[in-house]
Amino acid sequence: MHAPTVSAYFVDAATRGLPADTRSRLLTRNGIPADSLEHSSARLPGEDFANLLRDAMLETGDEQLGHGDAPQPLGSWATMAQLSIGAENLGDAMRRLARFYRLIPWGIETQFESSGDTATFHMHRASDHPFSDYIFESFLFYVSRYANWLINQPIPLLEVGFCFADRGRRNEYRRLFDCNQFAFDQPDSYFSFAERFLAQPIAQNAATLKAFLEHTNLAMVAQRSQQQSYRHKVIQYLLPRLSDNPGIGDVARGLGMHPHTLRTKLRKEGLQLQHIKDQLRCDVAVDLLRYQHCSVEDTAIRLGFSETSAFSRAFKKWMGVTPRSYLQHHPQHRPQD
The missing domain is CATH 1.10.10.60 (Homeodomain-like)
Known part of the structure; x- marks a missing residue:
């Protein structure tokens, strides 16, 4: 099978900030009927969504597609990956990732910490910009999937928290995060997992990173859980x-x-x-x-x-x-x- 389907909500939310003509053109190019986005319960092929994200980023020159406080230059994710893949273990890689994204002026401050038996990745609003839900949903999704990829094994998430109210999307979050514990109206958006994974060595190298970066969006969307839920x-x-x-x-x-x-x-x-x-x-x-x-x-x-x-x-x-x-x-x- 190919990449799993995704909710029309995420397709709509991802492209909502694009100019109308640009949005229409990119949807058509990727075979996504615009009227399908009017049905929140509709699902769309994962490959089409991944290709749409890639094309929209190239079109806008912004890896956050207008959802950040300022455009995020193309190559930001690739640079972060090149810096973090040289880490000794997952804990070091996650700290490098969080430190890198604190240097980018996008209105979000990222932090990674471990306390006791739990490790947590945080996204903190650092400006008054009216951030969409999508920027938190998508970035937590990408970072959690990237962590899985780094050590080549699924990391069961203990909890995923959001700094916005419950919008009734728990079923979709279960598919995205393979987690059942969600919190809303939190000071920060975050995900947490068992601290024991931090010592896991990095399982990737320059060759696998090159293949991964050829279509990061598809690699993340297509990644399937092997957890024994x-x-x-x-x-x-x-x-x-x-x-x-x-x-x-x-x-x-x-x-x-x-x-x-x-x-x-x-x-x-x-x-x-x-x-x-x-x-x-x-x-x-x-x-x-x-x-x-x-x-x-x-x-x-x-x-x-x-x-x-x-x-x-x-x-x-x-x-x-x-x-x-x-x-x-x-x-x-x-x-x-």
């Missing part, structure tokens, strides 16, 4: 069995537990089986239609729908458009020879 276990069970449309009893038996126990485990992660199944079906549908050249009818069967019409209705609920309309905007990808 129950959400992850359920996804691993469902993925090869979607055509059978397994229910809670089937999944529970496959995982060696009682259905009530599985429901309880998922509830503690803020999830239900149907929600996980819908998101997985959405991601797989995009992959089958666009990259594996499946017909709408075959895709419906492989996802466990008894009728193509039922699949089309579900797809429109997920993506904001029908499968056939989606393919008109996103021609099937043909690999280069």
Whole structure:
């Protein structure tokens, strides 16, 4: 599979500060219908979002796309990566990252600290600029994924906090951060994790950094968690069995537990089986239609729908458009020879 889908909210939020004509042109170039952004529940291909971010940064010359107090010059992230990859371990790398971004005048002060068993990366508002939620959501996402990449293993986050009110996006945050503990209306925005990861050696080098920087946005969006959450276990069970449309009893038996126990485990992660199944079906549908050249009818069967019409209705609920309309905007990808 390719990069997972992303919420239309993040596409809309990322590009909201662009001039209208620039925004329209970049959306069209990347096959994203502007009207799909009107549906907050719609989802869009991760590759398209990553390409849109890259193109918008190149167009504006600003890595924060107008969300900062001042433009952030192109090459800022690459320079930070080149400085931090030479660190001895993750703790040193995170301190270098925070120190680097304190030198850039974007109205945000970054800090990294460890206390007791917990390490925390902070974003503090250092100006009166009316910052969007997106700048905190996106930068915490990028830094947490970058930390995973540095040591080549997932780092379970203990908590993610935001300096704004709860906007009802917890389900999306769970997908972004693979975390279930969120706090809002905090003095700073931050994420925390176990201090023991700070001693992990850097697993990357100049060659892997070069490949990483070729399309950082895609590398971050496409990065998949390997944590042993129950959400992850359920996804691993469902993925090869979607055509059978397994229910809670089937999944529970496959995982060696009682259905009530599985429901309880998922509830503690803020999830239900149907929600996980819908998101997985959405991601797989995009992959089958666009990259594996499946017909709408075959895709419906492989996802466990008894009728193509039922699949089309579900797809429109997920993506904001029908499968056939989606393919008109996103021609099937043909690999280069």
